[in-house]
Amino acid sequence: MSSDSPVLKPRQATILELAQKKGFVSIDELTQTFNVTQQTIRRDINELCESGQLRRYHGGASPSSTVENKDYATRQILCLEEKRRIARAVAQVIPDHASLLINIGTTNEEVAKALCQHKGLHVITNNLNVASIMSSNPGFEVVIAGGIVRPRDRGIIGEATIEFIRQFKVDFGIIGISGIDEDGQLLDFDYREVQVARAIIDNARQVFLVADHTKFGRNAMVRLCHMSRIHALFTDKQPPTAISTILAESGGALYIAPAGS
Known part of the structure; x- marks a missing residue:
């Protein structure tokens, strides 16, 4: 991570890791995984999207890329x-x-x-x-x-x-x-x-x-x-x-x- 990259909270780092591994993570799934409210998860996803690390979709988020698709x-x-x-x-x-x-x-x-x-x-x-x-x-x-x-x-x-x-x-x-x-x-x-x-x-x-x-x-x-x-x-x-x-x-x-x- 470069010095210009935002410091992630532990939960946000795990969300990013899950998204990269699975290709898509849903808000409902993350709410259950971390035992927190949907509002908390949405705030985490919004921050990850603002830093360009995730892209928001209806109901969840995926890794952000316009060049390469997820693997088959x-x-x-x-x-x-x-x-x-x-x-x-x-x-x-x-x-x-x-x-x-x-x-x-x-x-x-x-x-x-x-x-x-x-x-x-x-x-x-x-x-x-x-x-x-x-x-x-x-x-x-x-x-x-x-x-x-x-x-x-x-x-x-x-x-x-x-x-x-x-x-x-x-x-x-x-x-x-x-x-x-x-x-x-x-x-x-x-x-x-x-x-x-x-x-x-x-x-x-x-x-x-x-x-x-x-x-x-x-x-x-x-x-x-x-x-x-x-x-x-x-x-x-x-x-x-x-x-x-x-x-x-x-x-x-x-x-x-x-x-x-």
Whole structure:
């Protein structure tokens, strides 16, 4: 720690350590861990955010970075139940015998699992995990995009991937995102992944964005597109007013997966 860095209280140091280890810590969890009030935890998180060490989200905080995403193993377990609820909400809207483009992301992988009971889906994906999940249904046609396989999450990216996706026009494009700015910009960390997501948006009749509440207000350095390009947002909590307003003004639908669904 440099001489200019603020001196952390022991509890704040532990909060920061937990956030770095888990990728996200909730206010409720920290309240129970330290046996203090929510107001005390919020004050600690606010101070850590003001010093640039954490970034505040609805219900908690994560380590602050606009350059590097959390590792894949962390993202798999972060907000897992919320992602499963979102996935079930998406599955209720997708009809049998639909055609889909599905991109990289742990929420998309939960969507793939939730869709496995459908009939006759035609799926094009640049996510080897999605392909593996959905190919377990013999009634599905699953097509894998060509390109460079990214070892950390088995996503496929590159110019060959983009050109392959441009050959199709599907009913639904299902995309994930790393952050949603309050001005409506969808943000991510890898410009190559973003280029593939743009191709999916351009070649889907309807675009569904799947994003849990930790993505609201989260920063990343690569811009995908504006939320006005999205036909529906599937999430687990009410978005901030600015984001809800942008979605409504652009005619996008909002699906909030209820707890216990």
